[in-house]
Amino acid sequence: MRIAVIGAGAMGSIYGGRLSLNNEVTLIDTNTQVVEHVQKNGLLLEENGVDNKYTPNAVVDSKEISGHADLIILFVKALFSKAALSGNRSLIGPETYVLTLQNGSGHEDILGEFVSKDHIVIGTTEDNGAVLGMGHIRHGGVGNTNIGMLVEDKDGILPKIKEAFDSCGFHVRIHENIQQLIWNKLFTNVTLSAVTAVLQVKMGYIASNEYAWKLTLALLHEAVEVAHALGLEADEEKLAEEVRHTSESSPLGVTSICFDISKGRKTEVDTISGSVVRAAAKVGVPVPCHTFIVNMIHAMEGRSAEEAVS
Numbered sequence: 001m002r003i004a005v006i007g008a009g010a011m012g013s014i015y016g017g018r019l020s021l022n023n024e025v026t027l028i029d030t031n032t033q034v035v036e037h038v039q040k041n042g043l044l045l046e047e048n049g050v051d052n053k054y055t056p057n058a059v060v061d062s063k064e065i066s067g068h069a070d071l072i073i074l075f076v077k078a079l080f081s082k083a084a085l086s087g088n089r090s091l092i093g094p095e096t097y098v099l100t101l102q103n104g105s106g107h108e109d110i111l112g113e114f115v116s117k118d119h120i121v122i123g124t125t126e127d128n129g130a131v132l133g134m135g136h137i138r139h140g141g142v143g144n145t146n147i148g149m150l151v152e153d154k155d156g157i158l159p160k161i162k163e164a165f166d167s168c169g170f171h172v173r174i175h176e177n178i179q180q181l182i183w184n185k186l187f188t189n190v191t192l193s194a195v196t197a198v199l200q201v202k203m204g205y206i207a208s209n210e211y212a213w214k215l216t217l218a219l220l221h222e223a224v225e226v227a228h229a230l231g232l233e234a235d236e237e238k239l240a241e242e243v244r245h246t247s248e249s250s251p252l253g254v255t256s257i258c259f260d261i262s263k264g265r266k267t268e269v270d271t272i273s274g275s276v277v278r279a280a281a282k283v284g285v286p287v288p289c290h291t292f293i294v295n296m297i298h299a300m301e302g303r304s305a306e307e308a309v310s
Contacts, residue, residue, distance in 0.1 A: 068093030148178025204251025
């Protein structure tokens with residue numbers, strides 16, 4: 001399979017590297033230093049304590065590549081998805097599929113601007129990784145790569161993706177209702193991630209503070225109402241216990257949105273809490289708490305160092 005992986009961070013490198021074992025893979029990134037390093041030295045993935053070398057093609061500009069990709073995998077932050085696909089339009093042909101394994105929900109709204117709905121594949125990954133150095137990645141926890149489509153897979157692309165990925169050491173599971181799986185993961189993100197970001201606290205604070213917990217439950221309730229309106233399953237009481245357990249079992253954990261805010265960076269709130277707001281508008285469910293949270297996080301993103309109180 002001819003695969004283009006956009007984004008050479010930890011996860012893009014893990015997938016781009018391993019998939020190059022049995023596929024024609026090109027890793028695309030705007031970081032010239034990273035691309036030149038991969039071109040010259042390949043990628044080192046630390047797997048089970050051993051460094052393994054992989055040699056995918058790597059470019060800054062996809063115009064260097066002739067022809068279209070069979071599959072494009074997005075591994076950029078969701079807020080950069082549109083720019084990433086716009087900058088790599090030359091890879092997209094009538095038979096190109098686009099796969100997102102990014103955090104959050106609602107990515108299909110952006111992907112649909114570039115390919116038809118029947119060429120969008122969405123999913124989640126249970127693998128994780130960390131950058132150790134230039135072109136050197138630790139492949140940590142290994143799990144399933146869960147994929148599915150918004151419409152019927154008439155051309156049978158999902159089994160083809162599974163075969164291509166599994167042959168390179170991944171574990172792909174095909175789901176008929178992938179949105180259920182994505183929302184199961186989303187419930188934690190729209191509660192813990194959102195509240196820790198606004199309060200700028202570690203995860204353990206949420207379950208230990210009465211008022212932080214009340215806000216978390218209000219956000220969870222709205223998300224559950226939206227999920228039910230979408231025809232998805234969601235047990236609010238059970239989800240609340242899962243969120244509490246996550247907070248208590250990882251007291252020093254820092255969510256990605258909280259971390260980005262602390263560093264003065266843009267966040268992925270629009271594909272996390274914002275995805276609940278957009279879905280709510282489609283099904284006519286009011287979500288005032290989520291609307292407030294999205295606006296608050298964007299307001300916090302806009303602070304300069306001079307404007308912040310030290």
